[in-house]
Amino acid sequence: MTQTASRPAPASIQIAFDNSYARLPPHLFARVDPVPAPAPRLIAWNAALARDLGLPEAPEDARAAVFSGSALPEGAEPLAMAYAGHQFGGFVPQLGDGRAHLLGEVIARDGTRMDIQLKGSGRTPFSRGGDGLAWIGPVLREYLVSEAMAAMGVPTTRALAAVATGAPVWREQGQLPGAVLTRVAQSHIRVGTFQYFAARRDVPALQALLDHAAARHFPQAEGAAGFLRAVVAAQAELVAQWMALGFIHGVMNTDNCHVGGLTIDYGPCAFMDAYHPDTVFSSIDRFGRYAYANQPQIAVWNLAQLATCLLPLMPKDQDAAIAEATEIVHGFAPLYETAHGTRFAAKLGLADWRAGDEALLQALLDRMARLGADFTRVFYGLRTGKAAAEFREPEAFETWAADWRARLDAEGSTQSDAQARMARANPGIIPRNHQVEAAITAAVAGNDVPFHRLHAACTRPFDPAPEDADLMAPPRPEERVQATFCGT
Ligand code: AMP
Ligand code: MG
Numbered sequence: 336m337t338q339t340a341s342r343p344a345p346a347s348i349q350i351a352f353d354n355s356y357a358r359l360p361p362h363l364f365a366r367v368d369p370v371p372a373p374a375p376r377l378i379a380w381n382a383a384l385a386r387d388l389g390l391p392e393a394p395e396d397a398r399a400a401v402f403s404g405s406a407l408p409e410g411a412e413p414l415a416m417a418y419a420g421h422q423f424g425g426f427v428p429q430l431g432d433g434r435a436h437l438l439g440e441v442i443a444r445d446g447t448r449m450d451i452q453l454k455g456s457g458r459t460p461f462s463r464g465g466d467g468l469a470w471i472g473p474v475l476r477e478y479l480v481s482e483a484m485a486a487m488g489v490p491t492t493r494a495l496a497a498v499a500t501g502a503p504v505w506r507e508q509g510q511l512p513g514a515v516l517t518r519v520a521q522s523h524i525r526v527g528t529f530q531y532f533a534a535r536r537d538v539p540a541l542q543a544l545l546d547h548a549a550a551r552h553f554p555q556a557e558g559a560a561g562f563l564r565a566v567v568a569a570q571a572e573l574v575a576q577w578m579a580l581g582f583i584h585g586v587m588n589t590d591n592c593h594v595g596g597l598t599i600d601y602g603p604c605a606f607m608d609a610y611h612p613d614t615v616f617s618s619i620d621r622f623g624r625y626a627y628a629n630q631p632q633i634a635v636w637n638l639a640q641l642a643t644c645l646l647p648l649m650p651k652d653q654d655a656a657i658a659e660a661t662e663i664v665h666g667f668a669p670l671y672e673t674a675h676g677t678r679f680a681a682k683l684g685l686a687d688w689r690a691g692d693e694a695l696l697q698a699l700l701d702r703m704a705r706l707g708a709d710f711t712r713v714f715y716g717l718r719t720g721k722a723a724a725e726f727r728e729p730e731a732f733e734t735w736a737a738d739w740r741a742r743l744d745a746e747g748s749t750q751s752d753a754q755a756r757m758a759r760a761n762p763g764i765i766p767r768n769h770q771v772e773a774a775i776t777a778a779v780a781g782n783d784v785p786f787h788r789l790h791a792a793c794t795r796p797f798d799p800a801p802e803d804a805d806l807m808a809p810p811r812p813e814e815r816v817q818a819t820f821c822g823t
Contacts, residue, residue, distance in 0.1 A: 350409075526590070610709070
C-alpha cells in the first residue's frame with residue numbers, strides 16, 4: 336500500500352538510517368508519511384538515549400520538527416507495520432500501526448539495531464475509524480512509565496522525545512492538546528505481527544518475518560522452534576519482573592505482546608498501590624482478564640498463539656510440530672517459576688529461593704491484601720526497617736517478620752547482606768498512577784514542571800532523595816485512580 340500525501344521538507348538532523356524492515360516484502364507494511372504538526376514544541380528529550388543511539392546534537396526546533404513528523408530527516412522511510420491480534424480473546428485479523436510511523440532504524444553505539452518510531456503522528460492505512468493522533472496524556476504516561484521501567488532494569492521500549500503538536504485532539508473529555516511520542520526499540524514485532532500473516536496463510540511472509548525477528552532478537556536461535564523457545568524464555572523473565580514490581584500492563588492483547596520480550600504499548604498500565612492480586616486498572620477490562628495475578632497465564636495464552644503461527648515454519652510433519660510447539664509453550668511454567676523465585680528472593684533479601692519460600696512470600700502477600708498495604712512501600716520498607724508502619728495492624732507484619740528473620744538466619748545472611756540484595760530489587764520510587772495523572776493534568780494546563788520532576792525521580796528508582804517523600808506516598812483516598820483509560 337502507498338500513500339500520496341506531500342512529503343514534509345527535510346530537516347537538518349543527520350541520522351544514519353539503515354532500514355531493514357523497509358527492505359522486507361512490501362506487503363508487511365504500508366509506506367506512509369507522518370502528518371506535519373502545526374506548531375511543534377519539545378516537551379521532553381532523552382539526551383542519554385540520543386547519545387546511545389549516536390544521534391547528533393541538534394537545535395531544539397529541529398528536534399521538535401523531526402520528532403513530531405513535521406520534517407523528515409534524509410534517509411527516513413516512514414512506514415506503518417501490518418499486524419493482527421487477539422483483543423480480549425477475540426481475533427481481529429487486521430490492526431496494524433493506526434497512528435504510528437516507523438521512521439527507520441539506526442545502529443546504536445553498542446551495535447544494536449534500533450527502530451525509531453513516531454506514535455500519534457497521523458493516519459495510516461491501518462487507522463480504521465481512528466484519527467491517528469494522540470493527546471499529551473498517553474504520550475506523557477508512556478514516557479514516564481517506559482523510562483521508569485528502563486531505570487528499574489525491565490526490558491522495554493524506550494522514549495526518546497515527547498513533542499506537543501499544537502493541534503487539538505478530540506476525545507471523550509473534549510478538546511485536548513495533541514502530542515507525538517518517539518519510541519525506540521530493538522524492534523516493534525509483536526505476536527500479532529506473526530498472526531497477521533498466519534491468518535492469511537502467507538508462509539513466505541511468515542518466513543521473512545521470522546528470519547528478521549530472529550536476527551534482531553535471538554540470533555543464536557535455530558529455526559522456528561528455537562525462536563519460539565527464546566520468546567517463551569524472554570516472556571517468562573519479563574512477566575516475572577512485572578510481578579516483582581507490582582506492574583499491571585493492562586492490555587495484554589497479542590498485538591501488545593512483543594516477541595523480543597520487551598514491555599510494549601503502555602496504555603492503561605499502572606503500578607499497584609495497595610496490594611491485591613485481582614487489581615485491574617484498565618477501564619475497558621471489565622472482566623479482569625488482565626488483572627495482576629492473571630498476567631503469567633495470559634502470557635502463556637499469547638505464546639500459544641505465536642506457536643500456532645509458527646507451525647507452518649517447522650520442518651516436520653504437522654503432528655510432530657504440534658507436539659514440539661506444545662512442549663515449548665509448556666516450558667513457560669518452570670522458567671517463570673525460576674524467574675519469579677529469583678526476583679522475589681532478592682526482594683526478600685535472600686541468597687536463593689528454597690522450598691518453603693513461596694509460602695513465606697504468600698504469607699506476607701496475604702497480610703498485605705487483607706490490610707490493604709502498599710506493595711512498593713512494604714518491600715521498600717523491608718530495606719529500611721520500616722515495613723511494619725505500612726500495616727494497619729503492625730503486629731500482623733511482626734509475626735511474619737519473625738519467620739522472615741529466621742529464614743535469613745537459616746542461610747546465614749546478615750541484615751546488611753539482605754539489604755544489599757534488596758537495594759536493587761525494591762524501588763522506593765515508581766510512577767504512581769495518581770502522580771502520573773497529576774503530571775498530565777498540570778501539563779494540559781500548560782505546566783510541565785510536575786512531569787519533569789516525576790520523570791527525574793523515576794530515573795533513580797532505587798535511590799530516593801529526601802525531597803521525593805511526596806512522590807513515594809500512596810494516594811490519599813480522594814487521589815486514588817479508579818480506572819485508567821486506554822492510551823488513545
Ligand atoms: P492499542 O489499544 O493502543 O494497542 O491499539 C490497538 C489498535 O488500535 C492498533 O491498531 C492501533 O494502531 C489502533 N489505534 C489506537 N489508537 C488509534 C488512533 N487514535 N487512531 C488510529 N488508530 C488507533
Ligand atoms: Mg497496541
